[in-house]
Amino acid sequence: MDVGGSSQPNEHEKRASRRVWTKEEEEALLGIMDEIVANGGKRSRSRDPIIRSMDRFTNVLKEAMDKTNETLDKFAQVLAKNKVNENSLLATDLQKMQLPLADQIRIMQKFMQKPEIAEVFKAQSNEDQKFQFIASILSGAFDG
Secondary structure, X not given: OOOOOOOOOOHHHHHHHOOOOOHHHHHHHHHHHHHHHHOOOOOOHHHOHXXXXXXXXXXXXXXXXXXXXXXXXXXXXXXXXHXXXXXXXXXXXXXXXXXXXXXXXXXXXXXXXXXXXXXXXXXXXXXXXXXXHHHHHHOOOOOO
């Protein structure tokens, strides 16, 4: 006998307070459950629209990064080729001066260590100025 009422709901009240699912909600849940069972207990990413959108965005970013990397690789190849060509021209200029091979090597090493020296050399307007500049390098004017 219940005196003053019970604080716990009876079985009928529990059922009455539960939400009733719509037919569409029930079908969606059953579809998800079928999919989970079919995929060995894992939910397929392809059915979730947010995940699909994120996957598409990730793919777009990946493609953009791949293209960027390809472009940077090509750019690096061009820069390397230009540097090789520039060094070849410098070596040719030094050979024209008929310097001893050891001096040519020392000058090229100096150009590699300090590219600004090579830029000053290239800026000389005639062969005499270039020769004087090389003589100053060989005398140690740019050491240190």
